[in-house]
Amino acid sequence: MSTESSRHVAMDNLKIRLQKNAALFTVIVVFLAFYAFYNANHPRGFSTAVYIQNANEVFALAMVAMAQTIPVLMGGLDLSVGAIMTLVNCLASHLLNGSPSQIALGMLLCVLAGTACGFLNGCVVVYGRIQPIIATLATGAIFMGIALFLRPTPGGDVDGDLAWALTNDLYEIAATYGFAENGEAAWFTAISWIPVPLVLLVAAAVLVWLPFARSVTGRSVYAIGSAEGAAYMSGLSIDRAKIAAFTLGGFFAGLGGLYLTLQTSSGNADIPQAGAYTLNSIAAVVIGGTSLLGGVGSAIGSIFGALVLRTISFNFRIFEIDPLLQPLFEGVVLLAAVSLGALAVVRVKNTLDLFR
């Protein structure tokens, strides 16, 4: 093999990788542009306080969007992510107090509850052989009912230190729990301004999503989304991948609910709010470049999709646009985002290619 041809192969690989991630790059650029614009126009822009506030407002939606991505990659849809988030939110408003070990156990139980909800979804879809859309519509109602049972009226008792430390920058964590010389250590100053939710977001992406996407189960999820029959004939374990996908979705939604509890210091079984999170999660997934037909995309893109959605509303606040017009702007942006991606149909030469 000559170096010439191997260079060709390398070039082709790079080209394929770029093509595969074109949507991801686009959404990142769009986010950076929107966010820079926002900060440039913010009276206290480019400051830690603004970053912390924004990161807090983004985290729950970003988690729910990651949760939604995995079923969508499989060609399904999970209409229960908002309900799982709300259920965990209500559970956490009961559990996040007491001694440090009690709090730790409470957090673990909350994440487990979210994961169990996702596992239940997976079982209904796989063993019940019911379409994901309608199965999660039904389980979502059940989760919402349990959430209402746990918190008939909004309220809760959440450990103040924990809520304060996890919704601020790294300095406050160190100061609250007394490490790195209460956050004053010289080596710590370089990173002490970073908002905690941002660290958690990166951790969720790097420690949970990337290993999953690279595992056999993760590749199976992509394969099922591309061609379920072919995936089955290739000997992939379809059932296991489907259950794992919904379970991981429940895990992410649970993390979102847990964080929402820390952010609001209360639990609220609000049905419209759960619905709004579910719908926004679908929007974030689509803006993040994941195909609703399955097989293409990533949870990283969805995080940026959520960031774009939230940055748009940040901008509304800055420019004091009439609040009555905000829902209209949000709707138009969503519609425009999905329509722009659809312009590719103009280039399709064979009409039959349209019917996938």
Place this chain on the structure above:
Amino acid sequence: MNSSRKRLLSLSADDKPILYAGLFVILILAVGTAYTLSTQGTATLLSPTYLLQQLQVGSFLGVVAAGMMLVILLGHIDLSVPWTIAAAAMMATTVGGPAAIPVGLGVGLLVGLVNGFGVAYLRIPSMIFTLGVNAVLRGLMVAHTGGFAPQTAATPLMQYLAVHKIGGIPVALLVWAAVSLAIVLLLNRTSLGRYIFAIGNKEAAAYLAGVATRRVIIIAFCLCGMLSGLAGTLLAGYSTKAYQGMGDAYLLPAIAAVVIGGTHILGGRGRYVGTLLGVILIVLLNSVLSIMQMPEAGRQVIYGSVIIFMLLVYGRGSKVTQ
């Protein structure tokens, strides 16, 4: 002789959901009646007045579900229903006078046209496109009304259609019956109906067979939009005015009614009788639960469990084998 008996006993895949949904309706009535007999000593649930009253309330859901079924048969879905209902109601009461009902229907038609264009020509998945249209409609209505319930009232004709009774039978029920008859004729007796089933099964095949699939999709979305608009004007007549979020309670029950009635969520299969039974089932389930004074938490759990249970009985997909 033997074979004809066999055919009587064996149910086709389309009949099974209808039989089970019917049995479940009877079960709900039986449980509800047993409850009222033991607590109040009366069989309230079985009195014709009560049933007609429940069906009157259910006819709004019935009209929405009829439109939703057309779209689901295509293999699509219309998530813009909630704000189509609200927008039609608000515009109808704003315009008022004899033009109110045509305006309500016109709003629905317009929404259907936009939805159909996005789905059929831009090929955007209906799930996401109609969601976006719903958000835009909500934005338009918030901007129009200032976020409050508009002060305008429903016209006398709208109130007549929603509340009045002819010989003890609510007019709203008659409207639902007329819509139902039209849908049954459309699905079973016209080429458009057959095209809808064909596209739901395989759009590429329908296209190759010479069906103008895009036009059929647009027409189906327009009909769905118009029926949502009709439901909106009726609903405004029933509560004498339009208000924010008046359509929110109709989206998921409409989808559930269609699916419980045996229509396949991916399209191509289903019968209208099933949707009719699905609506009646949901309406009666709601009324029995409110008679039992079930708190919202229990209602949600029961509601979800019933959908899963019904689908486990007859709505299971086939295993992937190739």
